[in-house]
Every structure is written in structure tokens, then in C-alpha cells.
Amino acid sequence: MKAQRKIDVYALTWRLPIILWQLLFFVGPVVFMIVISFFVVKNYRMTEAFEFVNWERMLTRGYFWDSYWYTLFIASLSATIAMIVAFPASWALAFRASETQRRWAVFLLIIPFFTSYLVRTFSWYVILAESGVLNAILGYVGLGPFKMLNTHFGTIIGYLTLTLPLAVILQTITMANIDKTLIEAARNLGCKPLATIWRVVLPLSKTGFIVAALFCFILAFGDFVAPFYLGGSQEPTLPILILDTTKSGQQWPRAAVVAIMMMATLFTIAFTAIVLAYRKPKGTNA
Amino acid sequence: MTKDLKTKQTQFLRRDVLRIGGGVALSAPFVSRAWAQTTEINMLAWYGHGEPDIVGAFEEANNVKFVPKYYAGGDNMLALIAQSPPGTYDIILSDAEFVQQLNLAGYIEELDANDYPFDDMLHEDFTKFPGHWDGDTLFSMMVRCGHLGVSYNTTAMSAEEASSYNGFWKPELAGKVGHFDWHLPNLGMMSLLNGNGSDLWDLSDDQWSAVQEKTMSLRPQVGGFFDYGGTFNGLKNGEMLAMCGIGDWITGALERDGATVASIIPQEGGIQWTESYCIGKGSEKADIVKSFIQYMLSPEGQTKSAQMIAYPGFAITKAGRAMLQEVDPAEARRSHQYDGMENEPVALINEGRIHYRDIPQQQSLEDWNDFWSEYKNA
Numbered sequence: 001m002k003a004q005r006k007i008d009v010y011a012l013t014w015r016l017p018i019i020l021w022q023l024l025f026f027v028g029p030v031v032f033m034i035v036i037s038f039f040v041v042k043n044y045r046m047t048e049a050f051e052f053v054n055w056e057r058m059l060t061r062g063y064f065w066d067s068y069w070y071t072l073f074i075a076s077l078s079a080t081i082a083m084i085v086a087f088p089a090s091w092a093l094a095f096r097a098s099e100t101q102r103r104w105a106v107f108l109l110i111i112p113f114f115t116s117y118l119v120r121t122f123s124w125y126v127i128l129a130e131s132g133v134l135n136a137i138l139g140y141v142g143l144g145p146f147k148m149l150n151t152h153f154g155t156i157i158g159y160l161t162l163t164l165p166l167a168v169i170l171q172t173i174t175m176a177n178i179d180k181t182l183i184e185a186a187r188n189l190g191c192k193p194l195a196t197i198w199r200v201v202l203p204l205s206k207t208g209f210i211v212a213a214l215f216c217f218i219l220a221f222g223d224f225v226a227p228f229y230l231g232g233s234q235e236p237t238l239p240i241l242i243l244d245t246t247k248s249g250q251q252w253p254r255a256a257v258v259a260i261m262m263m264a265t266l267f268t269i270a271f272t273a274i275v276l277a278y279r280k281p282k283g284t285n286a
Numbered sequence: 287m288t289k290d291l292k293t294k295q296t297q298f299l300r301r302d303v304l305r306i307g308g309g310v311a312l313s314a315p316f317v318s319r320a321w322a323q324t325t326e327i328n329m330l331a332w333y334g335h336g337e338p339d340i341v342g343a344f345e346e347a348n349n350v351k352f353v354p355k356y357y358a359g360g361d362n363m364l365a366l367i368a369q370s371p372p373g374t375y376d377i378i379l380s381d382a383e384f385v386q387q388l389n390l391a392g393y394i395e396e397l398d399a400n401d402y403p404f405d406d407m408l409h410e411d412f413t414k415f416p417g418h419w420d421g422d423t424l425f426s427m428m429v430r431c432g433h434l435g436v437s438y439n440t441t442a443m444s445a446e447e448a449s450s451y452n453g454f455w456k457p458e459l460a461g462k463v464g465h466f467d468w469h470l471p472n473l474g475m476m477s478l479l480n481g482n483g484s485d486l487w488d489l490s491d492d493q494w495s496a497v498q499e500k501t502m503s504l505r506p507q508v509g510g511f512f513d514y515g516g517t518f519n520g521l522k523n524g525e526m527l528a529m530c531g532i533g534d535w536i537t538g539a540l541e542r543d544g545a546t547v548a549s550i551i552p553q554e555g556g557i558q559w560t561e562s563y564c565i566g567k568g569s570e571k572a573d574i575v576k577s578f579i580q581y582m583l584s585p586e587g588q589t590k591s592a593q594m595i596a597y598p599g600f601a602i603t604k605a606g607r608a609m610l611q612e613v614d615p616a617e618a619r620r621s622h623q624y625d626g627m628e629n630e631p632v633a634l635i636n637e638g639r640i641h642y643r644d645i646p647q648q649q650s651l652e653d654w655n656d657f658w659s660e661y662k663n664a
Contacts, residue, residue, distance in 0.1 A: 044364040061656065066663040129523045147461060149525050150510035232510025233467065236662050244662075247358075248469065248655035250365035 030263070037256035044250045058257045064241065068261065071221060071237040074152065078159035079216035082167040083209065085160070090171030091197075095180075106172065109165040120161050121225050128154060128230070150232025158226020163216040170215065174208025175201065210277035214270055221266060238262050327571055327578070329354045330366060331379035332561070333514070334596025343590075344581050350574060358513070359468060360384035361651070367393050373568030377575045382560035383644045385426040386417035394564040397424040401576060403583055406603045408632050416642065418562060426562040429582050430591045430599035433631060433640060434471050434533035435556040437549040442527035448550045451479040451530075459528055460507055464520050466531030467511040469658035471557055474643065475530060476501045478554040484638070486557075488647040498657055504530075505664045521547050534621060535559070535597040541620060542598075551629060555639045561599065585609035593617055600631045 040049045058064050093102050112120065127133045128148040138144040148154055178201065186200045187193075202209070220226075224239035233240055238258055245255040329336045329352050336354025345351055357363045360381045367375065367388070380388055388394045402424075404413045418426045436448040442462070447453040454463050465472055477486040477497050489497060512520055517536055520526035522545055529536070533556070537547040563579045565572050581587045588606020591599055593614060598621060601607040611618045622629045634640045646654050 044361065045368040063659040063663040125519060125523065129525060131524055229516065232512065233662060234510055241659065244659055248361055249651055250361055
């Protein structure tokens with residue numbers, strides 16, 4: 001006879017707020033967005049309908065797919081660069097710095113988040129402009145001036161402003177929790193430094209690293225500020241396309257189509273990343 | 287002794303509190319009456335129109351307070367009205383080409399033409415501006431205008447090079463030509479360059495294809511697509527040396543700060559943006575709003591409009607221009623608002639070099655927007 005499962009009222013009470021929060025502010029808006037993607041706009045006003053015209057219109061346009069692939073590419077590139085650039089700093093903080101130094105470093109890395117991201121982005125104008133600080137320094141050694149604003153480079157710099165501190169923090173926390181004796185054992189058994197990173201540190205940090213990369217990707221993929229203000233909207237990313245779509249003709253239903261495609265992409269990538277992060281290596285039972 | 291003093295102080299404080307409290311309580315009805323007398327006027331407008339440099343003096347003189355809601359673009363304006371209950375906005379500043387749609391949708395009140403200085407207009411066209419009248423009924427009152435052409439950095443382009451839209455293709459400007467990110471003025475300019483003249487908005491399929499082709503050929507020169515702030519910064523810091531889709535409304539503000547930029551109406555012609563005031567349908571403050579529109583058309587209001595900090599515009603009344611010349615001759619000269627000056631705005635209209643901004647006649651706005659998105663991605 002099957003035992004009847006008893007509802008744990010105490011546990012449910014504590015879980016209820018987060019469940020309600022998710023229903024109200026995540027599931028609800030997503031459902032609403034899906035619904036309005038079938039609405040039509042008449043005289044600048046959304047009208048209830050169930051038509052596929054917005055889906056057909058957006059998904060058959062070349063510029064939508066150009067934006068889609070470009071956004072996917074530049075967000076992936078930015079996440080990769082963030083992970084690579086963050087690694088030496090995280091390594092030093094995790095293995096070379098004292099506990100106090102590490103705490104201070106993490107605190108200092110959090111400080112940029114106290115300031116508005118838009119303000120931080122605009123401050124790059126002073127540094128990256130052709131008459132800016134960086135070109136002035138390069139000019140002293142006979143280089144430049146280089147065009148950095150309104151380029152892909154500018155977009156990447158903007159994305160890194162957003163993601164790099166986060167990547168360093170997550171990598172540091174992940175590596176700081178590795179059992180140091182495993183690294184010492186590898187070195188004692190003759191493993192070279194780079195091989196130790198590749199064969200010991202990275203496998204042991206896999207979950208944290210994948211989560212860090214995923215966060216970097218998600219933030220860059222949905223960011224409007226960097227590609228618009230530092231990239232000069234060329235090429236437009238999907239968030240810029242959403243803005244363009246709503247600006248002209250108030251096509252919120254078509255913007256909803258773009259947003260749903262973005263969310264579907266993020267879900268797919270996040271799900272795949274989590275599966276990879278928690279997949280056990282072959283031949284292990286633990 | 288100390289104790290006595292302390293007691294005395296405490297008593298004094300208590301009396302003081304009672305006195306002040308009583309005073310406040312007794313004066314409360316007057317305070318609340320004074321607050322109640324300040325009328326709030328909800329304004330829907332482009333940025334800058336509800337700022338103190340424009341409305342401050344009127345607010346003070348009439349004990350009103352403007353509550354502005356700013357938009358960017360006529361589509362955005364229409365959507366904001368469509369999504370709000372009737373009577374939300376007391377006064378609406380509209381681009382002239384959208385007035386007709388406001389009227390057709392029933393969003394604006396009729397105006398009495400006798401309330402406004404039509405006999406003082408600088409140009410005949412301003413008295414019967416397209417879309418502002420339905421038969422003999424006035425629905426919107428033009429208040430200011432400006433011209434769009436080639437905007438450029440004077441150290442990178444000569445006035446002669448800027449005297450044609452072809453100047454955007456100058457090889458030295460590769461990667462330094464910016465676009466104001468709105469398809470209408472940019473594609474309108476390309477249409478003028480293609481020789482469509484006064485039919486710039488009324489394009490056949492072939493003409494529309496030719497405009498697209500011409501625009502696409504500019505893409506390698508383009509260094510970015512910008513909003514107002516980006517356009518302003520791009521020109522100011524020299525990242526962009528020429529800008530398509532704008533005019534003196536941006537370079538004028540920079541020029542005042544000493545930047546080496548200018549705007550010129552090229553030989554192919556320029557485009558006029560026109561801003562007009564309407565009274566929102568269902569507004570309970572129509573009388574005071576009418577007074578404000580009259581104020582903006584008075585010499586003082588016209589001068590303030592021409593000097594607007596956010597973006598300058600031309601005076602449209604003779605008395606307004608005269609007052610501008612009197613109180614701010616430097617601004618009047620900078621913006622060519624003297625009879626006989628080169629590029630004087632009314633003379634440009636009379637010479638047929640200015641075309642009023644409109645919406646596409648044979649294509650939909652969506653078609654133009656679709657192409658604009660393709661262009662940005664190219």
C-alpha cells in the first residue's frame with residue numbers, strides 16, 4: 001500500500017513568499033508577454049487578437065537574425081574574455097592572498113556595483129574617445145589615435161565593466177574552496193604549474209566557473225547600455241532591436257516576439273550550462 | 287539656581303512650542319488655500335518645453351505648475367496618449383506631421399483662431415499649416431520650427447563641402463559620419479539627395495528603391511547611430527565629424543558653448559521640423575492652457591523659445607523675432623534670424639529650399655522602419 005504523503009505546512013509557509021514572488025513577477029509577466037505577442041497594433045494602440053503576424057514578420061526579417069547571431073556572438077565573446085582576464089586575478093586572490101587581503105579584494109570588487117552602470121559606462125567616454133586619456137597615453141609612445149568608441153571594442157569594454165568584477169568574485173570564491181592539499185599533491189608528483197591548473201584546478205572549479213561564465217553571458221546578452229552608448233548601435237543587438245521596434249509604430253507585440261526569442265535562448269543555454277556544470281565525470285560514483 | 291534656570295528654560299520652551307504650534311494651526315487654512323490655488327498643468331512634450339527657462343515666468347505669474355511628461359518622437363507621443371485616459375494631458379506639444387492623427391483620433395480640442403496672432407506670422411504657410419485645420423476649424427497652433435540639413439565639424443569640412451548631402455561621402459569622413467537614430471529625417475534627406483524635391487515623402491516604388499540604394503551606399507561611412515545625448519557627445523568630442531538627420535537644434539546648442547560645429551541647408555534642400563501646441567481633449571484647464579499658448583506666441587514666449595536651453599528653434603512671429611533681435615542679437619545672428627542674412631529661414635522657405643517634415647505617403651512607417659533596421663545591421 002502506498003504511503004500517503006503528508007503536507008509539511010511549516011515548510012510550505014516559508015516557501016510560499018518566494019513561490020508567490022516568482023509567480024507574480026516572473027511567471028505572470030512571461031505569460032503576459034507571450035499573450036501580447038499575438039496581439040496587433042491599430043492606431044498606435046494594442047488590440048487583443050490571436051494572430052501570428054508578429055511572429056511571421058519578425059522571424060522572416062533578415063535584420064532580426066543578423067541581430068540575433070551578432071548578440072549571441074558578442075555576448076559569448078565577452079563572457080569568454082571576462083573569464084580569461086579574471087583568471088589570473090582570481091588565482092592570486094585564491095591561492096596567494098591572505099584571508100584578510102581576499103576579503104578586502106572582494107569588498108573592493110563589489111564597490112563598483114554601488115554606482116549606476118549607466119554612469120560607469122559614460123565615464124568610458126573620457127577614457128576611450130579619440131581625444132581621450134587612453135589615446136593620449138598611447139600618443140606618448142607614438143601609437144594611435146585609435147577609434148575605440150562606437151566599435152565592437154567599445155561594446156566589449158562596456159560588457160566587461162558589467163561582468164568582470166562578478167567573474168573575479170565567483171572564480172575567487174570557487175578556487176578558494178578547493179582543497180589545497182590536492183594541488184600540493186599534484187606538484188609533489190611532478191605536475192607542472194600549467195598542467196596543475198588544467199588537470200586539477202579547473203576540473204575542481206568546473207561548477208563555479210560554468211556558473212560564472214553563464215552569469216557573464218546572461219548579463220551581456222540582455223544589456224542595452226554598452227552596445228548603444230559605447231558600440232554606437234552598430235551592429236544593433238537584440239535589446240536595441242526591441243527599442244527600435246517599440247519606438248516606431250509602438251509595436252510592443254513585435255518587441256515581445258524578440259524578447260521571447262531572447263528568453264528561449266537564455267533558457268536553453270542556461271539549462272545546458274547547468275547540466276554540464278553538475279554532470280559527474282565518467283567513471284565516478286561520488 | 288541652576289535648577290531654577292533649567293525649569294525656566296523648560297517652561298519657556300514649552301510656551302514657545304505652544305505658541306509656534308498655535309500659529310501653525312491657525313495659519314493652516316491659509317497655507318492650504320495657497321497650495322490649492324496652484325494649478326497643475328499636465329504637459330506632454332519633447333524634452334525642454336516644461337523646464338524653468340521656458341515655463342518658469344509663466345508659472346510664477348499665473349500660480350500654475352507644469353508637470354511635464356517627455357517623449358521622443360511622434361509615434362511615442364501618440365502611444366502615450368492612446369494608453370492614457372481622456373483628460374490626462376492638458377497641453378500637448380506635437381510635431382506638426384502628427385497633428386492630423388491627433389485630431390482624427392479625437393485626442394485634441396478645437397481652438398479659436400481669434401485667440402492667436404495669425405496676422406503677425408513671419409510666413410503665410412504658418413497661418414494655414416498642413417494638418418492644423420479641419421476646414422475652418424483650428425486644432426493646433428504652430429509655435430516654433432527649425433531646419434534640418436548637413437551638420438558638421440567646421441574643422442573637418444568646409445561650408446562648400448557641406449553644401450550638398452554628397453559631403454557625407456567624403457573619404458576623409460569614413461567612420462565619422464553619425465546618424466540621429468530616427469529613420470524619418472535621415473531617409474528624407476536621402477530622398478532630397480536623389481532629386482525628389484517637394485515629393486520627398488511621396489515616393490513611388492522605384493523612387494523608394496533608389497532611396498534605399500543611395501542610403502545603403504553611405505553605410506561604410508557611418509560611425510554610429512545615436513539618440514540626442516549620443517549625438518550631442520559625438521559631435522562635441524569629435525568622434526563624429528558630420529551628422530545626418532539633425533540640424534541647428536543640436537549644433538546650435540553646441541555652438542553656444544563654443545564647439546566648432548555648424549549646420550547648413552544644402553543645395554538639395556532641407557527639412558523643417560515644426561512644433562505645435564494642442565489642448566488635450568477633456569482637459570479641465572483649457573482656459574489657462576490657452577493663456578500659455580498665447581504667452582508662447584507673445585514676443586517674450588517666442589524669444590524664450592528661440593533661446594531654449596535644450597534645443598533652439600526659430601521665432602515664427604514678427605514681434606517675436608524683433609524682440610529676439612533686441613534682447614539677444616548674438617543668438618538672432620547665430621541662427622540667421624535677420625532679414626537679408628544668408629540662410630535666413632523665411633527666405634529659404636520662399637526659395638523653395640525647405641520642405642516640411644511629413645510621414646511617408648506611399649509606403650507605411652513600418653516599411654521605412656524595416657529598412658532602417660536593415661541599414662543599421664548592414
